[in-house]
Amino acid sequence: MIVESGDLDETDEHQRFAVYLRAFDQVSEDEEFALVARVLEDPDAAMGGSAVLRHLDRRAESLLLVEDRMAWMQAMAEVVAARPFLVERLHEWSLFRAVTLGQPWSQDALVAASNWLQLKIAEGPCPGEAAVILAEAGRTKRIRNAARVTLNRRDRG
Known part of the structure; x- marks a missing residue:
C-alpha cells in the first residue's frame, strides 16, 4: 500500500502521520522501501522522518533473530541514506543485536x-x-x- 498524495490532508501532519503508520502496518515486503521513500518526501521532514523511524524500529526489532536480515538492513540504509539519524539508528540496531546475542562488539x-x-x-x-x-x-x-x-x-x- 503506497500512500498517494490524494489520500492525505497536506495541512494536517497528525493525520498524515497516522496514515503513514497504518500504511507501514499493512505494507508488503515488496512495497516497503517504496513506502519509506514516499514518506520521507513528506513536506514536514521531521514528521516523515519520525514515522519512518517508528517503522524502522519495529521492523529491525522483528528481524533481530533473523539470520538473513542484512539484505533488509542494506536496502533500508540505501533508502534512508540522506537522513543521517536514520542511518545511525540502523547501525545502532546492529550493535544492539551483537551485544544481545553475544556476538563481537x-x-x-x-x-x-x-x-x-x-x-x-x-x-x-x-x-x-x-x-x-x-x-x-x-x-x-x-x-x-x-x-x-x-x-x-x-x-x-
Missing part, C-alpha cells in the same frame, strides 16, 4: 552510542560485560542506574 562503540541505545541495552537482557561498561560509563545517570539494576538482578538471580 566494540566497547568504544557502546560508550559512543546514543542515549536511546545505551538505555535499551542497560534495561534489556544484555550480557554482563555491557552492563558493567554502562554502569560505569553510561551517558546519563539514568543509564548508569539502569545498568546497575540489571547487574544487581543478575547477581541475585
Whole structure:
C-alpha cells in the first residue's frame, strides 16, 4: 500500500502521520522501501522522518533473530541514506543485536552510542560485560542506574 498524495490532508501532519503508520502496518515486503521513500518526501521532514523511524524500529526489532536480515538492513540504509539519524539508528540496531546475542562488539562503540541505545541495552537482557561498561560509563545517570539494576538482578538471580 503506497500512500498517494490524494489520500492525505497536506495541512494536517497528525493525520498524515497516522496514515503513514497504518500504511507501514499493512505494507508488503515488496512495497516497503517504496513506502519509506514516499514518506520521507513528506513536506514536514521531521514528521516523515519520525514515522519512518517508528517503522524502522519495529521492523529491525522483528528481524533481530533473523539470520538473513542484512539484505533488509542494506536496502533500508540505501533508502534512508540522506537522513543521517536514520542511518545511525540502523547501525545502532546492529550493535544492539551483537551485544544481545553475544556476538563481537566494540566497547568504544557502546560508550559512543546514543542515549536511546545505551538505555535499551542497560534495561534489556544484555550480557554482563555491557552492563558493567554502562554502569560505569553510561551517558546519563539514568543509564548508569539502569545498568546497575540489571547487574544487581543478575547477581541475585
